[in-house]
Amino acid sequence: MRIAYFDCFSGISGDMTLGALVSAGVPFDDFRARLAGLGVGGYSLSAETARRSGIAAVSITVHLTEQSVERHLADIEEIISGSELPATVKERSISIFRRLAEAEARVHGTSPDKIHFHEVGGVDCIVDVVGSVLGLEMLGVERVAASPLPAGHGFVECSHGVIPVPAPATLELLRGVPVVPADVEGEMVTPTGAAIITALAAGFGPMPPMRPEAVGYGAGKKEFAGRPNLLRLVVGQEERPVGEATEVAVLEANIDDLNPEIYEHVMARLFAAGALDVYLTPVQMKKGRPAVLLTVLTAPERETQLANVVLAETTTLGVRFARMRRRCLEREFRRVQTPYGEVSVKLGISDGRVLTASPEYEECRRLAEERGVPLKEVYRAAASAVSVGAPGGVLEDR
Numbered sequence: 001m002r003i004a005y006f007d008c009f010s011g012i013s014g015d016m017t018l019g020a021l022v023s024a025g026v027p028f029d030d031f032r033a034r035l036a037g038l039g040v041g042g043y044s045l046s047a048e049t050a051r052r053s054g055i056a057a058v059s060i061t062v063h064l065t066e067q068s069v070e071r072h073l074a075d076i077e078e079i080i081s082g083s084e085l086p087a088t089v090k091e092r093s094i095s096i097f098r099r100l101a102e103a104e105a106r107v108h109g110t111s112p113d114k115i116h117f118h119e120v121g122g123v124d125c126i127v128d129v130v131g132s133v134l135g136l137e138m139l140g141v142e143r144v145a146a147s148p149l150p151a152g153h154g155f156v157e158c159s160h161g162v163i164p165v166p167a168p169a170t171l172e173l174l175r176g177v178p179v180v181p182a183d184v185e186g187e188m189v190t191p192t193g194a195a196i197i198t199a200l201a202a203g204f205g206p207m208p209p210m211r212p213e214a215v216g217y218g219a220g221k222k223e224f225a226g227r228p229n230l231l232r233l234v235v236g237q238e239e240r241p242v243g244e245a246t247e248v249a250v251l252e253a254n255i256d257d258l259n260p261e262i263y264e265h266v267m268a269r270l271f272a273a274g275a276l277d278v279y280l281t282p283v284q285m286k287k288g289r290p291a292v293l294l295t296v297l298t299a300p301e302r303e304t305q306l307a308n309v310v311l312a313e314t315t316t317l318g319v320r321f322a323r324m325r326r327r328c329l330e331r332e333f334r335r336v337q338t339p340y341g342e343v344s345v346k347l348g349i350s351d352g353r354v355l356t357a358s359p360e361y362e363e364c365r366r367l368a369e370e371r372g373v374p375l376k377e378v379y380r381a382a383a384s385a386v387s388v389g390a391p392g393g394v395l396e397d398r
Contacts, residue, residue, distance in 0.1 A: 001331055004136060005207050006146040007232035011188030012197055014128025016218035019058040020233035021135030022047055024216025031138065035131055037084035042066030043123045050219035052228035057217035062124040071117050073101040076126060085130065086362050087264075089137055091272035093130045096199045100191060103172035125192055132196050139235055140333040140344060140360075143299075145208050146201040149174060149189050150182035170194045178204050184224050202274060202299055209239040237332060245325040248276065249303035253316040254283065256291035263292070266313045273309050274302045329355060336385035340367045343382040357386035 006012065006020070022028050028047045035045070043062050050059040076097050080090050101112035108115070117125075136144065154165045165187050166174070173194040182188060213236040220229035267278045281293040294314065298306045300323065307319045329348035336345050343363050348356035359382035368375040 001142050001238040001328070002140050002333060003143050003145060003208060003210050003236060003238050004139065004141040005210070005234045006144070006197060006201070007207070007234065008147050008149050008189070008197070010184075010220065010224060010227050010229045010231065011150055011152070011182075011190075012146075012193035012231050013190040013220060014125060014132065014192040014196065015060050015062070016220050016231040017132045017193065017196055018060040018128060018135065019047070019218025020216045020231045021132065021139065021218070022060065022216070023058040023218060024139065024214045024233045024235050026135045026138050031131070031135060034085070034134060034138070035127065038079070038126070038130055039083050040079060040123055040126065043127060045127070052217075052219055052230050055217055055228060055230060057219035057230055059219040059221070062127050064122070064124060066123075069122065071122075073097060073112055073115060073117070076117070079126065080130065083130075085134065086137065087268045088271055089130065089133050091268040092133045092200065095269075095272050096129050096133070096195045099173060099199050100169070100195045103169045103191070103195070106172050107168040128192050129196060133200070136200070139214075140346070141235065142331070143202055143238070144197075144200045146197050146204050147206070148178035148180045148204055149194070149197070150184070151179050152182055152184040152186050152188040154185040156187045167191055173198050184227070186222060186224065188224075203301060207234065210234070210236045211239050212236040237330065245327045247300060248297050248324055248326055249300045249306075250322045250324050251296040251298065251303060251307055251310065252320040252322075253294045253310055253314065253318065254285060254291055255294055255314055255316050256285055256289050258292070258315045260292075262313070263294075266294070266310075269309050269313055270296055270306060273305055274298060275306055334386070336382055338367075338378065338381035338385060340371045340373060340378050340381060343367065343378070345382055345386055347386065354386065354388050357383055357388055359383055 022031065032045050042065050044065060046061050046063060048059045050057050077094050080093050083090065098112065101115045104115045105112045152165050155162050156165050156167065158167070166189060167187065169191045170189055173191065177198055212234050216233045218231040218233070220231070222229055263280060270278045275296050275298050277297040279295050281295065283291050283293045285291045294310065296306050296310065303321060310316060310319050329350050332347045332349055334345050334347060335342050344360040346358045346360065347354050359379050364378040364382060365375055368378045
């Protein structure tokens with residue numbers, strides 16, 4: 001499994017997350033081009049090299065070219081839903097803004113739909129959130145983890161006036177997340193940063209066992225005394241002893257009265273919430289009624305969150321839980337060259353030998369549309385660039 005670990009020793013914000021992703025290997029020009037699919041104007045994006053305590057990092061800036069517009073949650077959901085971005089990016093981005101709206105609603109004593117976003121409703125915040133989700137997808141990340149989050153102290157000024165640090169909305173978002181004290185006066189974890197990491201991270205603690213493949217640093221705009229204002233991102237493969245089985249939670253629900261068109265939305269919501277896999281099986285229930293068995297695989301620590309999604313988005317009255325053991329091939333992503341352009345291929349490896357090769361569908365589809373060729377031709381070209389059965393994951397140069 002490809003893991004992204006956010007080492008938040010100086011906190012986290014939206015622009016620091018974007019900088020860390022680009023520093024860790026997201027091609028900036030490609031990233032900017034794909035982000036244009038969001039369909040909003042009034043901004044430009046720049047990336048510059050910055051140094052903090054001698055460490056080279058990437059500083060991302062969203063330059064606003066038009067006056068920022070304050071929005072409600074429904075406005076932001078409409079923008080993201082109507083974009084040309086992949087479905088998983090849309091759903092995960094929307095889930096982050098829903099967390100923000102819920103936190104703000106608790107602070108102000110109202111409902112999420114009535115929250116009038118100020119600082120976090122502008123184009124710059126939308127770009128930060130959607131760009132963070134998009135960047136992780138471009139890196140092929142399947143699981144996110146993070147360090148405990150540091151809490152500065154003092155006060156910060158916002159549209160509502162002077163508020164304490166951590167900001168009330170930030171603290172709401174950090175419920176249940178390990179927070180460590182930091183002798184820093186100023187805001188270290190912004191509401192946007194808190195929403196991103198708490199929505200995407202499966203856990204908070206030390207770096208999980210992994211083989212680092214890329215390390216990136218995102219630079220913050222402030223200077224903190226005694227520590228570099230950086231967000232470190234480590235991307236690599238989960239490290240487990242060969243043959244070790246892992247435990248997964250299995251959620252099931254029998255559904256016989258849901259509009260079939262809704263299942264696509266349900267599956268997207270579940271993947272956005274951290275499902276490892278979601279699938280539908282036709283079954284026959286009592287009195288001959290045709291029905292669907294919805295099955296969800298997830299990490300044990302996410303089973304309650306996923307069950308809540310099933311209960312909220314479907315017509316079922318209950319969800320079954322079970323634990324199972326599974327053994328997975330090692331997974332690794334490689335970029336291969338085809339006559340139509342570069343494609344990322346997911347390799348399944350056992351004992352150093354490539355057993356499976358799966359080209360990334362979205363990249364193949366994009367190239368097929370750009371080049372005006374059948375999708376199956378692009379897919380076949382990417383798959384044939386990999387020598388299945390070769391030791392060491394050797395790729396043929398074709």
